[in-house]
Amino acid sequence: MSISLPNHRHTTAVIHLDHLSHNYHLLKGAIDPDLFFCPMIKANGYGHGDVEIALRLQKEGVQTMGVGLIEEGLLLRENGVNSELLVFGIFDQAGAREIIKWNFTPVLSLWEQIDTLEQLAEKPVSVHLKFDTGMHRLGFVWGDAQKLFERLNRSSKIKVKGICTHLHTAEDMVSLGGKSEEQLERFGEVERIFAPLRPISHSLNSAGLMSFIHLQKQNAEKGIHVTLNQGVRPGLALYGYSPLPPAQSHLDLKPVMSLRSQVVRYHTLQKGEGASYNHTWKAKRPTILAVIPIGYADGYHRLLSNKAEVLFDGVRVPLVGNVCMDYVMADVTDVVQKKSLSPYQNQEVTLFGYDSKGNLLPASELAQKSQTITWEILTSIGERVPRSIQAEKSKVESQKKEVSQ
Ligand SMILES: Cc1ncc(COP(=O)(O)O)c(C=O)c1O
Structure with a gap:
């Protein structure tokens, strides 16, 4: 629970x-x-x-x-x-x-x-x-x-x-x-x-x-x-x-969990500057970084450092640098530079599952990138992450409603 x-x-x-x-x-x-x-x-x-x-x-x-x-x-x-x-x-x-x-x-x-x-x-x-x-x-x-x-x-x-x-x-x-x-x-x-x-x-x-x-x-x-x-x-x-x-796989299965967060701040980096612990990533061009408040303490594996992508305004963007305990950073330059930053304050970011526009980034992809299995990705999401239950009516309830109308 x-x-x-x-x-x-x-x-x-x-x-x-x-x-x-x-x-x-x-x-x-x-x-x-x-x-x-x-x-x-x-x-x-x-x-x-x-x-x-x-x-x-x-x-x-x-x-x-x-x-x-x-x-x-x-x-x-x-x-x-x-x-x-x-x-x-x-x-x-x-x-x-x-x-x-x-x-x-x-x-x-x-x-x-x-x-x-x-x-x-x-x-x-x-x-x-x-x-x-x-x-x-x-x-x-x-x-x-x-x-x-x-x-x-x-x-x-x-x-x-x-x-x-x-x-x-x-x-x-x-x-x-x-x-x-x-x-x-x-x-x-x-x-x-x-x-x-x-x-x-x-x-x-x-x-x-x-x-x-x-x-x-x-x-x-x-x-x-x-x-x-x-x-x-x-x-x-x-x-x-x-x-x-x-x-x-012949069934149109739909992922039940979507892990979402919101950008807390942006950084503008010059070419050659690094980000996160040990600077395992360095900017190859002037870069806009988004800081996202989720980390390995939430079950987002550190093995995803410099490997995963996230959905940002419907676009896949790369995670850069090491995953921290509470934060990850993503390179959002390609999306943001076309506009100003102001429309992206508190921008939703989807780590896996569906974003609120319906784009999908499967958890199985993260499993592959962190050399584990989808079961582990799903069961790792810890208690610090509140579950938000979206409970549209079950098929049985809807049928009952239709019959009683
Ligand atoms: C005894 C047993 N049956 C069924 C399952 C379900 O497996 P899966 O999630 O691969 O469908 C498990 C999961 O580990 C299990 O331990």
């Missing part, structure tokens, strides 16, 4: 909830409506503000969402989220008590978790089981599925509602002989063992789901209809970014 700070420096992460709804309907519409669909809203809704994201998804009719931590689940429950919450993280005894109290659905990975829940539960607890089929992070060893089935089949306290796995290279989900094929084969064995309990089965993140959509499209061109038999847990795609290359 975003904390509410006064915003004297006018640096804001604008959260377009209508884009979230748009992405959700695109993704959901691409698969069988009855398939398990669990948006991932861990890590503060990928940095967007988990309560607001969850409440919007709830309005759109989402029945199950995924969080990493019990603490994340508690915050959602306290703020009116009553959808089913899958908790993927490991928990101790105190955590197990909260799970039972707040009616969370734990995703179990360890044998001890079964014992703990059985000791504490007064009535049956529904769980999902996670299987490690190759990621080697969380999950029961897939080869233990039969033993686990026998253990849980005789438990009166634990009801297996779902089974799942996580693909480590989901981008290759559609290729034969890929890493995902091996993982899905192993998971298929787990599914066969647990079939008598008729659990929900899920494995695909955004890359897996988008790969399936790509496969579906390729086959449709040949007149072949392919279906998905796995539930999905998208994160990144819901927030508007495809993890696949453009040629394999």
Whole structure:
């Protein structure tokens, strides 16, 4: 959840909830409506503000969402989220008590978790089981599925509602002989063992789901209809970014977060003068610099120094010099020299996402330039940056309104 700070420096992460709804309907519409669909809203809704994201998804009719931590689940429950919450993280005894109290659905990975829940539960607890089929992070060893089935089949306290796995290279989900094929084969064995309990089965993140959509499209061109038999847990795609290359990304996803600020002052530099720490950049011509109040302490990575661009009056301009803790500088000479500076006082600058005229600078571009991934760019935006929630009506609300008119 975003904390509410006064915003004297006018640096804001604008959260377009209508884009979230748009992405959700695109993704959901691409698969069988009855398939398990669990948006991932861990890590503060990928940095967007988990309560607001969850409440919007709830309005759109989402029945199950995924969080990493019990603490994340508690915050959602306290703020009116009553959808089913899958908790993927490991928990101790105190955590197990909260799970039972707040009616969370734990995703179990360890044998001890079964014992703990059985000791504490007064009535049956529904769980999902996670299987490690190759990621080697969380999950029961897939080869233990039969033993686990026998253990849980005789438990009166634990009801297996779902089974799942996580693909480590989901981008290759559609290729034969890929890493995902091996993982899905192993998971298929787990599914066969647990079939008598008729659990929900899920494995695909955004890359897996988008790969399936790509496969579906390729086959449709040949007149072949392919279906998905796995539930999905998208994160990144819901927030508007495809993890696949453009040629394999067939949905018009819209970024949900726009990081915007306002120029606080301008400098006029002579040729040869430098800017920011260590003068890693020097002016090659008379230059007008804009100082923008956002820095690495806000999660705007220092690795972007001298690499990134920002949107200034609808134009891409380069960041110059090292990113500071609270500020960055941009060379705005080409835009500003055509006019005087006066129309540019308090000029809006967009670090990523959409500017207020609708021009887009994708966060994925910053990820590439700072040698990281889009997930990290989004989740890095810190609590010093207030989230400004733009909450145009959800599709469901608008439809309700139309019907009642
Ligand atoms: C278990 C699990 N499922 C699904 C996701 C969603 O992944 P993505 O954001 O790539 O869609 C994650 C994210 O890390 C995850 O840990």
